Amino acid sequence: MRVLGLIYAPGFLSNGPVHTALLVGGGAAVVCAVVGVFTVMRGQAFAGHALADVSSAGGSASFLLGLNPLVGFLGMAALAAGAMEWADVRDARERDLLTGVMLGAGLGLTALFLYFASVTGSATGAAITVLFGSMFTIPASIVPAALAVAGVALAVIAAIYRPLLVSAVSEDLAQAQGTRVRRIGLAHGWALALAVSLSAMTVGAILSTALLIGPAAAGLRLADRPGRSLALAVLIGLLATWGGILLAYDSYDWTPGHGWPVSFFIVVLVFIAYLLAALLARVRARGVSLRAVHPSGCGQD
């Protein structure tokens, strides 16, 4: 405990906004890591980013209408996910184009809603909150709803775990096994929408991709078995999010009069985790290839 005291400024764990950030951020990190692993395996990282940008239109609309921000982010992301799966474009290039156009339309709506919000009422900081997140201003009353959303997303993934995994590896194989690939795709899309709206609310729509694909990609690099990748992704996501909150809290003493934005620390930690994972994977791969050359080698890890 004494060592910990050196790392964090006093009062960290007794601070109200920190509690809320730890809970909502932790929930978002876990869900993003779990859903993100499948999103990365399915090669839908860009779609994940687009969903986040489209969901920002919902976030800004809820600012305009005075709704709970979670409702806005969630509604818009679910709509977009449904639309994307409904369009059912198989060709990868065509899919990228559709995703890109939707992303643009979503951000365009965000700009419109934010403009209306600023001319019809007080919308101080709405743009920053929606696009870059403002974890320490999340009202504590949102915690139960946010954790419930996280729980639903995890339940959806758990319910379709096996077929989702098979179809992520090979759609043909899944089809041969009698899986309804489209239904699985839609379910994954909605779980993705839940994950993305949670992370858009915590680190902001533009940065939410980092939380979605960073820990997942690192987890996939570090382990070959899906279960292990999932566990590692969750661990990395949680460490980055909670570490980011801690650093943001500490940063209050670094520059006079204000702390640094928490979203910055989280995405930087995610980036570092990904770099380390890539490095580790490369070192391991070299070890394996050395062993392959010298079958009598003593390397056993």
Next chain:
Amino acid sequence: MLRRFIVLLVLSVAATVSGCGHTPRDTTLNAVGIENQYADVIAQVAGPRVRVRAIETDPDTDPHEFEASPAIARRLATASLIVENGVGYDPWVDRILAASPGPRTVINVGRLLGLPGTANPHVWYDPRTMPAVAEAVATALSAERPAEAAGFQSRARAFVASLAPWKEALESFKRHYGGTAVAVTEPVADDLLEAAGCTILSPYSLQTAIMNGTDPAPQDVAAEEALLREHKVKVLLYNRQVTNPLTASFVDLARRNGIAVVGVYETMPVGYHYRSWMLAEMSALEQAVSRGISTTRLEERAPRP
């Protein structure tokens, strides 16, 4: 930021184009107060023969987020006297004016008072500000219309004299309740509170974070909550025009702890003049401190003719 830049680009083109068209000489003098409290002071000093207009008039929106339109650029281009707040509060004005050079007087209130660029921009709450503005306006108008100089000067003196009840209210408050601890969400009325002898306990970094819409530090949020929860302050003043879920949670916390809440305005509310506005804010503060009465909205009066 980018959006604002593009709007300005379009505006500057529009302003240049509109500046070229010559209309028959209009003998009425046009004056603009960017914020309506300045327009009010100009009108009182200028009298009936000057057309005075305000740009920022909506008491329900945040002036910090204001964006100009081509119509506003035209209005500014035809004004021969402009009063802007300065101190980073309305930087778009200078950019529009740079696009349409012309003979005009621009009074930058921050510069008039010799304030640094980092000062609290809500300078009109300082009782020393408007007398200086009235004097500068009278001087500018006299240069424009020397024949009417005596009228401008005497009206400026009358305006300054009319503020006496407000200054008396400030002095009386200071005598009775000097040193009263208060919390604020935003620095909007800080100058008024200081003139009234109140002690502002809210962290200034929290106030600027809320004003600028940036991430507040959790330490500051916790400190503000402690002020309200532990009854360390008598009143919470919040800026009605700069609100977000965080300020709403402070107001809510104050209410639950029985602390009086006073909503203050950044733009002069409908039906008020500068003097009556300041008197109304003062009386709301006094009611809150002396009797624990909350005022979140100044009573709307009939709009001025």
